[in-house]
Structure formats: structure tokens, C-alpha cells
Amino acid sequence: MSTEAQTSNDKELIQPPPENCPGTQSENAGKSSQCEGCPNQQICSTTPKTVDPDLQKIQDRMSTVKHKILVLSGKGGVGKSTFSSQLSYALSMNSEKQVGLLDIDICGPSIPKIMGLEGEQIHMSGEGWDPVFVQDNLAVMSVGFLLETEEEAVIWRGPKKNGLIKQFLKDVSWGDLDYLVVDTPPGTSDEHLSIVQYLKNSNIDGAVIVTSPQDISLIDVRKEINFCKKVNLPIIGVVENFSGFICPKCTKESKIFIPTSGGAEQMSKEMNVDFLGRIPIDPLIARSCDEGKNYLTAFPNSESTKQYNIIFQKIKEKLNL
Template sequence: MEEVPQDCPGTGSAQAGKGASCQGCPNQRLCASGAGAAPDPAIEEIKEKMRTVKHKILVLSGKGGVGKSTFSAHLAHGLAEDESKQVALLDIDICGPSIPKMMGLEGEQYVEENLGVMSVGFLLGSPDDAVIWRGPKKNGMIKQFLRDVDWGEIDYLIVDTPPGTSDEHLSIVQYLSAAHIDGAVIITTPQEVSLQDVRKEINFCHKVKLPIIGVVENMSGFICPKCKNESQIFPPTTGGAEVMCQDLKIPLLGKVPLDPQIGKSCDNGQSFLTEVPDSPATLAYRNIIQRIQDFCGLHSSKEEKLVISS
């Protein structure tokens, strides 16, 4: 089903498909028939498939171009540096799958022994092919990724999402709802135009009851490759992510300065963390990754206590 109108009576209501707000909705006929109220059997199938995946992390951003896929790739590389951990990166940006390029996997389907990647980009005949799909077909692809891919024993599943709060986001939360999502990492840049959209993303997380691990402020200053001095190329007008997080009582996981080598590493499909280990951006990434690991570990301990006590 496609995204419902704001005043939707709900599929379980007697007015489903019959109310005034249902007029013009693409799902009107389905809801009126009663079929929309039936639970999707794929949710239980995905729950069973995800039993072998310990931690599930969504990477979100309200706005495009803030470095969300770049962060997802670096998070996967950073976690996989521990060879005892199995890491998977799932790209559900159906129309703009950039993860295969960033991971150096165009035409391939693996990175190394403990880091696997799945993306619709692997299913295209050419990297230049456009994916021109409506919502239901996107949702079906995401369902297939979660249900039909043999994920195996995974410590961390990182899900890279497209910008916004639409079909792909609703689908991934719905399908993983029974399998437990550790939380979301929200990516922004310092400008107010980006923070506005991040607030919408935070509101989305609250509405769908998705825990927020924290916010990452990308492009927080520019590191000159020659003199190594830092300058503000996107000066925040209202205090940036730090002030926003304080107001909304959400953790700020860290600020990543812009290093020109980051883009070059992604273009070449390499890990910036190992290519430029002494960069201030690398240090920022590693601190953020550690905080995410600590969050997941803390929540695992709480779940174990709940299981034992029950």
C-alpha cells in the first residue's frame, strides 16, 4: 500500500475506504474490500530471517547530499575492522544506489570475508540505468532484500536509506518492526536548511516509535589539506546540530569535518579510515562508531535482563 492521507481512518476502521478523507487515495478500493486490514505475512517471515542478526541500525537523513551514504559506508568499514564481527550493509536507496560505487563493488557482491553488501545497484545492467518505480514496487524490493537474502550470522546490519520520510522508510520500519531495530543514526550538515529537514526526520522516528541513537553533523568545518587549518564553510545560523540536539534532548554523536580525501576515497571504493588514518575526520568517525557500538551493547544488555526476568 502507498502512503496514506493524514486523516486516514485506518485499515481496521469500519470507515476504511469509505470516509471523506479516502476519496482520491490510491488505496481506497483495497481498504474498502477489507484486504488492507490483513497482516502482511512477510513480517513474520522477516522476523524469523532476522533472528541471526544481532543489531540493526538505520542511517537516515531528511535532506539529500548531507553525506548519509558516505557515513553508512564508513560505519560498515569501521565495524568490520574487528575481524571477529560480521557486518552487512543494505542499500535501500532504490532510485539512487551509490553504495556499490562507494564500496568498490560495481559488478561484485562482496567486500571482504566479514563485510557483505546488498543493493539494487547489483541488479542493474549498467550503473547509468534509471530505476523508475512507484512505491509498491520499491516496497516489494525492500521486502525481498530482507526476506530472501541469506544474511547468515550477522553482528551488525546497517541500512542506508534515501532522504526523506516516505515509502522506503515506512517499509523498512514496518518489515523490521517485529525483529527489533536498535535505532537510527540521523545525518545532517550545520546549515539551518538541513536542520529543518532533520527535525522532520526526528518527528518521523517518534511517530513510528523508532529509537534514535543520535545525530551526526557532517561537513562541520573544512580541513585544508596543505596547512591543516580548519575553517567553517557552512557556518550554522542557529547554533547547528549541537543546539538542536540540546533542545530536543537527543544525543549528538559527533561532528565530522570535511576532508577532501573522503570524497576521493568513496569514488575509488576505498575506506577513508585506513587510507587517511591521521585525519581529524577519521578520529571523529572512530569516536562516533564507538558510541554507536556502546549504544547497541547497552541495549543488548537491557534486553537480556528483560528476558531473564520474564
């Protein structure tokens, strides 16, 4: 059992903490979905919690980061990591700005491949873990850099995943950053609770929520929006990805994923959050990610690049950047 779940009040528990315990001293103890049905739930939810000394270390490390943006999606496969990478590239186009991209998708880290950093490894310095640089002003950190091969499976339970996220936040030597973009896994589980809890005193600017147009995605994204509201995480806005296919020859648009209930824009109105825009399907985006290239600079005149830039400008305006 992970030491993350072991605490001084373990002797008071009815049973030892289960493997998926979020940590009996965490703020989520007795309150998270993993706690439902646990014999210790009432004890954990009412026992006074000690102050985690690592939270101060995270706050100190994050004090050199001006803006922190989370990229979320309740649904997998909607292009969230692609959006995170392009947002990071766009922010770094200003050579005077320093940008970091943190991948906390522990079980499915795709950022190293998307950013062209496959095979890179983390190095230690006197300041902590050194991130891997794509270019002089764009640094990346991912669990993918800790794996021997990209095919290696990460089979970890909650406490171990939470421990690595905490280590990324307190031990990575980012230096002075203007922006830190955090790419998250799908859902509203351990990783999301952890990143919000660990950064609660570090002034998160907010979350960009990515979805595709069809209802099967929007249902899960509604849950993500409710999650943000419940944990008081500001929502910057919603982006609809895979929003139609524009033929490169005739420029006619075809709807591949039909927005039967009005798509992300209608959902955003119903849930009182800002709608940032739509990004059409472009096979060249997938090719650029597979090849580890910056799509925005490789295809600057494409319709998708145009829409990306419109959305990025709205994000900057909302954050007064």
C-alpha cells in the first residue's frame, strides 16, 4: 500500500485504508467518489486534517509562474492534448514569454510524442527536475519521460498518481514562467482533484474545456463543468473540436459529428459558461502531432489555424494577457 495513504490516524480507522484511498489526511478524505462504501468514510470526513508541508513547497515553486491554465475534458478522444500543445505553441510564439506544458495524464501521456520529444529523459539539477525543452522558451514535463519505452503501461492506483503530480508541481525547476499549461486526463477523478487541491493557493487562472459536437461527448463535458463549479475552479470557456470537415479543394463543409442537440455552443448557453469557438477537422493536425511538429506554423493559412488563433485571442482577452 502506498505511503500516500498512510497517516497518523490509521489506528483509529475501522479497516486499513484501501488501495484506491485518496489519502486519509487529504481534504478529499471521506468526500471523493473513491470513499463511497468505505467503512472509514465517516471517520475520515470528520477527523481534523494536518497541514501538508508539501503544499507550501508547491506554492513557493508556483510563485514564479504568472498564469496557470488547465485544459480539461470529461470525455476522452476529443483532442484535448492536441489543444494543449497548440495553445502552448501559440503562447510561445512571443519570444519574450516563457511557457511550460505539464502533462498529468499519468496513464496515457501523449504530450512527448505530440511535441516531438520521444525518447527524452528527465535530468536532475541542484534546483530539482529539469523539464525538457522544445525550444528556448517552451519547456515540457510528462510521466512519458520516466518510461523506458512508449509502450510501457503505467498501472498505478490513485495515491501513487497523486504523489507524482505533487512531485511535478514542487520539484520541477521551471524557472520564471509567464504561462503554465496543464494537460489533464479525461474525467473528474484523482488527477483533477489533486491538481486543483495542490494549486488552490497558487492562483489558477482557470480551465479551458474541450469537447466534440455529439451528445455522447457533451454529456460528459457537462459533468466536467459541474466539477469545476463544485471545486470553485474558474471556467475560461468551452472549445468545440472536430467541428465539421472543410474540403481543402472545394472548401465545402461537411458535418462528420452531428450536433443533434445544438453542440457545444448551445450547451455553453444552458450552463452559463463562455463558448470560445469551433475547430474544424483537418487531417494535417493529426499528421503534425504524429510527427511532433507545430501545426500552427506548418500550416499558417489553414482554416483550423485561423480558428485556433481566434480562440487563443479570446483566452488572452479573458485573462487580460
